[in-house]
Amino acid sequence: MVTLPINDALPDLIAALKAHGRAVLQAPPGAGKTTVVPLAMRDAKIVPGKTVMLEPRRLAARAAAERMAQTLGEPVGQTVGYRVRGETKVSKATQIEVVTEGILTRMIQSDPELAGIGAIIFDEFHERSLNADLGLALCLEIAGALRDDLMLLVMSATLDAEPVAALMGDAPMITSEGRSYPVETRWLDKPMRKEDRLETATARLIEKAVSETEGGVLVFLPGEGEIRRTASNLNLPNNCHVHTLFGAMDFKAQRAAIQPADTGRKVVLASSIAETSLTIQDVRVVVDAGRARRARFDPGSGMSRLVTEKVTKAEATQRQGRAGRVAEGVCYRLWTKGEEGGLLPFPPAEIEAADLAGLALELAAWGAAPSDLPFLTQPPSGTFQEAQNLLQMLNILDKDGRITPHGETVSRMPLHPRLAHMLALAGKKAAPLAALLAARDPLARQAPVDLSLRAEAIADLKRFEQARPYQVNRGALHTIRDEAKRLARLAPETNDMSLAEMAALAYPDRIGLRRKGDAARFVLSGGKGAVLNDEDPLANERLIVATDLDGNPREARIRQAIAISEAEVRSLFADQISWEDTCAWSKRDGRVVARRQERLGAVTLDDRIWKDAPDDQLAKAMLDGVREIGLRPRPAALRFIARVELIRKAGHALPDMTEAALIDSIDDWLLPHLNGVKTSDQWKKFDILDALRAMLDWPQMQLLDKEAPAHFTTPLNRQIPIDYAGEHPEITLRLQEMFGQKTHPMVGHTPLKVTLLSPAQRPVQTTMDIPGFWASSYGDVRKDMRGRYPKHPWPEDPTEADPTLKAKRRS
Structure with a gap:
C-alpha cells in the first residue's frame, strides 16, 4: 500500500476529532487528504453515523468516491457513494457519501437536524465557494442549536487556517507537511510582451516543456476558449496525445482526460477544474498560464460577468502541486520570478464577488439574516440587497423579505432563482429553456443572439444542422438535453407559454425596448442600457428579452435574447404595467414636456401628451430647467441680493442669498412664483425680484430698508438706486x-x-x-x-447753489 504524507497527520487528526468534534486540516496538494481522511475516520469508528464530504466540482466528487471504493475493493455505491447534480450512486450500505457543495444545502433545508449524518467534511475549503461558506455557517448553527454531536472537519491545501479555526470555536489545527514528491519550478527569463497572445505564448511554453521533460503534461488555462485556441496553436511530436478538460464537457470525456495514456505522452489542457481533489494519472509536468477566470457581480447593473485575472499565490501553489502527485515533477510558469511578488496571496471569497440571489433565497428559507449566521466573510450589504430586490420582483420574497409560498416552491428547485421561478410558473415545457439558460451557449459565438435558434437545436439537431449554417457544440447540447429531462421531472404541468414569455418570466428586469431612431440599442425594464450588433437580426425588433449580457454597467452587450410581442408582455405583466403622468424638463427642447406614459419599469409601452397637466407639476419640472439655465437675475434683483447679503454678513438674521444657497432652496422660494413659465424663453424674461422679496417677512424688510435702503434721495427728491455689489x-x-x-x-x-x-x-x-x-x-x-459745457451752471460755491438737471436759460 502506498504511504502518503497525510498518513503521518492522521493520529493527531483522529485524536482532535475525538476530543473536540471539530478540526481544521492543512495538507499540501498531493498529500492524499481527500481519499485517505474519510476512510481513516471510518476505520477509527469516531463518526456516529454517515460521513458526508463536500467537493467543489462534480468530476472531483466522482473521482474521489471511485478512488476510495477502489481502495476498499468495492464498486461505487456500497460503502462509498456519491451524489452530484443529475446522478446519484448510494445505497443503504453507504457510510461515506461524496457530494457537490450545493447538495449539502438542499440536505440541510429538507432536514435541519441532518438525521443519520455524523460528520461533515468540507474539502478544498480554500476555494471559498459560496456554497461551502453557506454550508459551514449552517452546520455551525445546527451543531450549536440542534446537534452538538455533529462532527465538522475543514480540509484545505492553501487556506489561512487560523480564521476558520476561530470561527469553529478555536478548533484544533492539524498540519500535514510535505508533498508526495518534490516539484522544480521554472519561470520565464523575461516578462511577456503586451502584444503577445496568451494562447500563443502558452503553446510555445508547452512545446518547450515537452522537449525538456518526460511524463504527462497538465496545462492550466482560464477557460474553454483559451483551451481550444491553445490546442490549435500546438506543434507537438507524434507521440503526444492532447486532451481537454473543462466543466462543460460530459463526464465520459472528462474521465478520458484523467486516465493514464495507453501509449506515448499525454498533454491535458485544463481549466481550474483540475486544480484540486483530482489526481490526473501520469502527470509529471505542469504548465501554468497564470490566469484564472472569476465571476464578478455588479450590484449597480444586477448582472454578473466572467473576468480573467492573474492567479494568486495560493492558486499557483495549488497548480504547482499537481506535478508532484505521482513522481518528481517540474512546473513551468508563464511569468518571471520577479513578477511573482506582485501576485495577491489568496483569491477573493466567492461571497464577496458573486451573484447573491441564491444565497438570499437560502437564508430566507432558513429564516435568517446574514448577520444571524457565523459566516467566515459576511456578504456585501449592497449586493445582498440587490439580490433581495430581485427575489421580491419575482414574488419569491414579500416586501418584508420573508419567503412566500411561491418562494418555498422555488427554493426546492436546484436552479438559480430566476430559472426556478420560470420553471415553477411555466412548467415542464420550460425545462429545456431552464437547462439552456443555466449552461454555456451550444452555438458558436458567430451565431445570431436569437434564443429561439438554440431552442431549435435542442429540439431537433439534425433538422437544425440541415437548415442553419451555425456550428453546434454537441457536447454542450447533450448536457443541456440531459439536464432538461431531469428538470422536467421537478416541474409542474406545462402552462401554454411561448419561449419569449418563459424568458420574460426569468428576466422581467431585462425586457428591452428599442430606443427611438437608434437601431440595436435598447433600454431595459430594469433601467439599464443594452446594445446589439447592428447586423444581428434582432437589432430592429421593438421589444426583446435579453437573457445573457456581458455585464458592462454602462451599456451591456447582448449575447442572447429573444423577440417578444407587446401582447405577450401585457399578458405576463398586466399587474405591473401602469400609467404614469410625468412633467419633465427637456434640455433638447428647452421646455417642460408633459407626458402620460404607460410603463413596465423603465420601458414605455405607450406615450401621449398630457394636455391638462396641473400647474404645480409643470412648475416643479420647470425648476430643473432653471437649474440648468441658471437664475439670471436682473439688475434690480442683483441689487436686492447684495443688500440682503450686506446686512446678513453684519450679523442680522436674513436668508442666505448667495447663488449656491438660492439654487439649493429653489423649491421653497421660487416654486410658488413659476406658474405659466414653461420654456427657456419665458424664463429669460422672468424677473425673480418679487420672489426674492417674498423670502423676507415684514420685520426683515423693515430692517433691510433701514440698514441698507434701496435708494438715495437726491436734493431734487429724485430716488437713485444704491448699488451694494461692490x-x-x-x-x-x-x-x-x-x-x-x-x-x-x-x-x-x-x-x-x-x-x-x-x-x-x-x-x-x-x-x-x-x-x-x-x-x-x-x-x-x-x-x-x-x-x-458752457450751457450748464458751474457756480463758484456749489454749497450755496440750487440743485438742477437743467441747462442755463438763454438771456
Whole structure:
C-alpha cells in the first residue's frame, strides 16, 4: 500500500476529532487528504453515523468516491457513494457519501437536524465557494442549536487556517507537511510582451516543456476558449496525445482526460477544474498560464460577468502541486520570478464577488439574516440587497423579505432563482429553456443572439444542422438535453407559454425596448442600457428579452435574447404595467414636456401628451430647467441680493442669498412664483425680484430698508438706486444734482461711494467726501467743465447753489 504524507497527520487528526468534534486540516496538494481522511475516520469508528464530504466540482466528487471504493475493493455505491447534480450512486450500505457543495444545502433545508449524518467534511475549503461558506455557517448553527454531536472537519491545501479555526470555536489545527514528491519550478527569463497572445505564448511554453521533460503534461488555462485556441496553436511530436478538460464537457470525456495514456505522452489542457481533489494519472509536468477566470457581480447593473485575472499565490501553489502527485515533477510558469511578488496571496471569497440571489433565497428559507449566521466573510450589504430586490420582483420574497409560498416552491428547485421561478410558473415545457439558460451557449459565438435558434437545436439537431449554417457544440447540447429531462421531472404541468414569455418570466428586469431612431440599442425594464450588433437580426425588433449580457454597467452587450410581442408582455405583466403622468424638463427642447406614459419599469409601452397637466407639476419640472439655465437675475434683483447679503454678513438674521444657497432652496422660494413659465424663453424674461422679496417677512424688510435702503434721495427728491455689489455702497448721478449738499450721503453709518457725472453722463469724480470735494478739487473740475459745457451752471460755491438737471436759460 502506498504511504502518503497525510498518513503521518492522521493520529493527531483522529485524536482532535475525538476530543473536540471539530478540526481544521492543512495538507499540501498531493498529500492524499481527500481519499485517505474519510476512510481513516471510518476505520477509527469516531463518526456516529454517515460521513458526508463536500467537493467543489462534480468530476472531483466522482473521482474521489471511485478512488476510495477502489481502495476498499468495492464498486461505487456500497460503502462509498456519491451524489452530484443529475446522478446519484448510494445505497443503504453507504457510510461515506461524496457530494457537490450545493447538495449539502438542499440536505440541510429538507432536514435541519441532518438525521443519520455524523460528520461533515468540507474539502478544498480554500476555494471559498459560496456554497461551502453557506454550508459551514449552517452546520455551525445546527451543531450549536440542534446537534452538538455533529462532527465538522475543514480540509484545505492553501487556506489561512487560523480564521476558520476561530470561527469553529478555536478548533484544533492539524498540519500535514510535505508533498508526495518534490516539484522544480521554472519561470520565464523575461516578462511577456503586451502584444503577445496568451494562447500563443502558452503553446510555445508547452512545446518547450515537452522537449525538456518526460511524463504527462497538465496545462492550466482560464477557460474553454483559451483551451481550444491553445490546442490549435500546438506543434507537438507524434507521440503526444492532447486532451481537454473543462466543466462543460460530459463526464465520459472528462474521465478520458484523467486516465493514464495507453501509449506515448499525454498533454491535458485544463481549466481550474483540475486544480484540486483530482489526481490526473501520469502527470509529471505542469504548465501554468497564470490566469484564472472569476465571476464578478455588479450590484449597480444586477448582472454578473466572467473576468480573467492573474492567479494568486495560493492558486499557483495549488497548480504547482499537481506535478508532484505521482513522481518528481517540474512546473513551468508563464511569468518571471520577479513578477511573482506582485501576485495577491489568496483569491477573493466567492461571497464577496458573486451573484447573491441564491444565497438570499437560502437564508430566507432558513429564516435568517446574514448577520444571524457565523459566516467566515459576511456578504456585501449592497449586493445582498440587490439580490433581495430581485427575489421580491419575482414574488419569491414579500416586501418584508420573508419567503412566500411561491418562494418555498422555488427554493426546492436546484436552479438559480430566476430559472426556478420560470420553471415553477411555466412548467415542464420550460425545462429545456431552464437547462439552456443555466449552461454555456451550444452555438458558436458567430451565431445570431436569437434564443429561439438554440431552442431549435435542442429540439431537433439534425433538422437544425440541415437548415442553419451555425456550428453546434454537441457536447454542450447533450448536457443541456440531459439536464432538461431531469428538470422536467421537478416541474409542474406545462402552462401554454411561448419561449419569449418563459424568458420574460426569468428576466422581467431585462425586457428591452428599442430606443427611438437608434437601431440595436435598447433600454431595459430594469433601467439599464443594452446594445446589439447592428447586423444581428434582432437589432430592429421593438421589444426583446435579453437573457445573457456581458455585464458592462454602462451599456451591456447582448449575447442572447429573444423577440417578444407587446401582447405577450401585457399578458405576463398586466399587474405591473401602469400609467404614469410625468412633467419633465427637456434640455433638447428647452421646455417642460408633459407626458402620460404607460410603463413596465423603465420601458414605455405607450406615450401621449398630457394636455391638462396641473400647474404645480409643470412648475416643479420647470425648476430643473432653471437649474440648468441658471437664475439670471436682473439688475434690480442683483441689487436686492447684495443688500440682503450686506446686512446678513453684519450679523442680522436674513436668508442666505448667495447663488449656491438660492439654487439649493429653489423649491421653497421660487416654486410658488413659476406658474405659466414653461420654456427657456419665458424664463429669460422672468424677473425673480418679487420672489426674492417674498423670502423676507415684514420685520426683515423693515430692517433691510433701514440698514441698507434701496435708494438715495437726491436734493431734487429724485430716488437713485444704491448699488451694494461692490466693496462700498455706491450711487451714480449728475454733479449738478448735488449742488447745495453740505454733508456726505450715508447708509446707516457707512458713507456712500458717489460717482459724479458730467452733463454727458461721463464720470468726472468719484468721492466718499462731498464737502471735501467741494472745497478742493471742484475748482479744477469747474474750470475744465465750464469750457466744455458752457450751457450748464458751474457756480463758484456749489454749497450755496440750487440743485438742477437743467441747462442755463438763454438771456
